[in-house]
Amino acid sequence: MRFDHVAQEVPDIAEAVAWQMRTVPGSTVLYQDSTWALVQSGGAKLAFVLPGQHPSHLAFRVGAAELERLAAEHGVEIATHRDATRSIYLQGPGSLATEIITYPDADAD
Amino acid sequence: MRFDHVAQEVPDIAEAVAWQMRTVPGSTVLYQDSTWALVQSGGAKLAFVLPGQHPSHLAFRVGAAELERLAAEHGVEIATHRDATRSIYLQGPGSLATEIITYPDADAD
Numbered sequence: 001m002r003f004d005h006v007a008q009e010v011p012d013i014a015e016a017v018a019w020q021m022r023t024v025p026g027s028t029v030l031y032q033d034s035t036w037a038l039v040q041s042g043g044a045k046l047a048f049v050l051p052g053q054h055p056s057h058l059a060f061r062v063g064a065a066e067l068e069r070l071a072a073e074h075g076v077e078i079a080t081h082r083d084a085t086r087s088i089y090l091q092g093p094g095s096l097a098t099e100i101i102t103y104p105d106a107d108a109d
Numbered sequence: 110m111r112f113d114h115v116a117q118e119v120p121d122i123a124e125a126v127a128w129q130m131r132t133v134p135g136s137t138v139l140y141q142d143s144t145w146a147l148v149q150s151g152g153a154k155l156a157f158v159l160p161g162q163h164p165s166h167l168a169f170r171v172g173a174a175e176l177e178r179l180a181a182e183h184g185v186e187i188a189t190h191r192d193a194t195r196s197i198y199l200q201g202p203g204s205l206a207t208e209i210i211t212y213p214d215a216d217a218d
Contacts, residue, residue, distance in 0.1 A: 003153035008203035016202035042169045044112035093125035094117035
């Protein structure tokens with residue numbers, strides 16, 4: 001299980017991306033629309049999401065079979081997202097949920 | 110500027126560490142006392158702190174000279190922490206502050 005990204009809720013996606021690009025020089029936008037964005041910043045992937053769409057979270061990447069196993073172990077449903085990733089969310093010890101995610105092209109991880 | 114760690118406020122440090130170790134197999138404790146902890150988890154460093162001590166944040170590592178420059182640019186004071194790291198906090202676009210941190214042994218980064 002490998003750390004994949006940190007996501008946080010922000011009121012305005014474009015403003016958040018602009019702030020990140022200005023604050024951490026060399027950041028690059030991997031994806032952006034009006035509802036979410038993914039920025040590579042200092043070697044880490046940071047997601048910005050609108051409130052209510054996803055909880056703020058830490059994501060860890062696994063293979064598809066491992067995601068199935070963990071979903072059963074934790075008794076939660078796997079959700080399929082707009083970008084074809086699949087994941088579960090676990091309530092963590094603080095304000096950041098833990099997402100366990102698998103990518104469409106991931107056979108194992 | 111390189112991504113260094115994610116910190117989040119939790120009500121109980123020991124419980125948070127136990128949760129992380131259980132949820133992400135292979136996690137290791139880098140530091141732990143009753144007031145904060147640092148866990149290596151899936152290749153990333155996650156800090157757990159008590160409410161009111163530090164804000165939940167994303168930390169980026171720089172050299173000492175760059176920290177001085179950024180503190181002046183942003184007009185904020187550099188704080189020295191218990192572990193001899195020095196940093197500034199900037200209010201980010203969401204609930205996670207951005208910490209710019211330098212380590213005692215970092216001449217440049």
